[in-house]
Amino acid sequence: MILLAGNSLTAVGVGTLFWSILIFSLFFFLLAKFAWKPILAAIKQRDEMIKGSIESAENARKEMQKLQADNEAILKKAREERETILKEARDVRDKLIAEAKGRATEEAEKIVEKAMTGIEREKDKALSEIHEQVATLSVEIASKLLGEKLSKTGEQDKLIDKYLKDIDLKKN
């Protein structure tokens, strides 16, 4: 009701329109040139810097994590390697000891065997010598006992051998 009554309220004056266009255009152009451009540029620059900083921090964090993981892996690998080396060393030692032991017993056995054969041989030799000496002694004794009854030594020897062999067979 009042709105309709007072047409001075809804009237658009040419002068007011002119001034408001002029004032707003100046306001807009001056601000666009001297205010919004630097302000928006500064805000954008700051935004980008913050974004960049956050990104680089994130990257650094990831890098750190990767490095840590790498370190851990390296450490683990080193530990494993040490374990294997130690184990190998132990194995080698055991093997060496076993080998040495084996060789030593072998050698000993060989020596014992050699010694045995030597002993045997010497024993045989000694026995045969004893045989001979016994034979000669027996012959001498016999010849002394028999005297000249048996003059021909050849025939005596054959007889003695024959006896001795009998004795041997009986003994064995």
Add this chain to the structure above:
Amino acid sequence: MENSERQIFRIITDLKTRLTTGLFFILFLLVYNFPAVGQAAHGSPEATAAGQSKGPFDASSFIIEHVSNSHEWHLLTIRKKDGTEKNISIPLPVILYQKGTGLHFFFSDKLAHGHEYKGFRLEEEGEYAGKIVAMNAAGEIDKENIPLDFSMTKMVVGMLAAALLGLWLFISLSRSYKKSGISHPRGIQSFLEPVICFIRDDVVIPNIGYKHYEKFMPYLLSVFFFILINNLMGLIPFPPPFGANVTGNLALTMTLALFTFFTVQLNGTKGYWKHIFATPGVPLWLLPIMVPVELIGIVSKPFALMIRLFANITAGHIIVISLMALIFIFDSIWVSPVSVFFVIFMDCLELLVAFLQAYVFTFLSSLFISMALVEEHH
């Protein structure tokens, strides 16, 4: 997003419509009933003796005078002991262009109380009420030769003050950015930067998109802050240049709407114009109907912007002044606590409306711009 904004807008306008209708109803009753009571109480002889001064309080002209434009900035009226009234007002520059005599420049106090100056007179009633007219030799209004009025009226002065305040504020802000570089915002920056970022991130980018938004930021920020500063200055009642109903002036809202209109049309893509003159999917025989409808749509969008801002801000001013007028209607100082209480309430609401209307204008402008930027994909 637009829905919620519309909802808020509707709630506010509903609330305001209810308040305004209620108030006008009260005022209507009072205006029609009180004169008789007042006259009975004060006695008519005094009223007749003092002439026009002690007549019944005319609320509607009081209100209209406060919200409309004027050639002078009225400060106060003093009623002298002899009953005559004395208006104290700041004279404003009057600039007239008349065919033949050219430009005229003088101050509005020369035209006060219906005085004639250089053959011009400020009409107070009749067909040319509130307008400056030229007088002919016979002492009548020269209807053939009405001068063009380029006066720095109350609205122009208020607008200029707001523009200067805005320029000072934002140019000093840009200086402080140059000084501080890209370090954290400080001082006035921390106060204004969130608002600028809000316009950028929540109004312009969601509507226009990352591709084109930078081109329109200066205009939309200028519009937002121009409306906001004017709205807020209009809420501060007293020392001029405050208190003028600048954003409740159709010439100003028309200017802003025209800027949005031309920004939209000048940035219209091929797809936008194709949508208007050869709407895809519409049969050929319907185009003679569709094209005028689309053309009306082009104009009605900025027209709605113009009316919305004007109506909201003017309504706020009218309500506040109506509440103040209640004191004079009742002619009693005991009404003032009620008036003051309601004015404080309304001012709080108007503070919200000041921001909301600046936001709505900017939001819808960016929406219309985004509609003009459609890619051709049909």
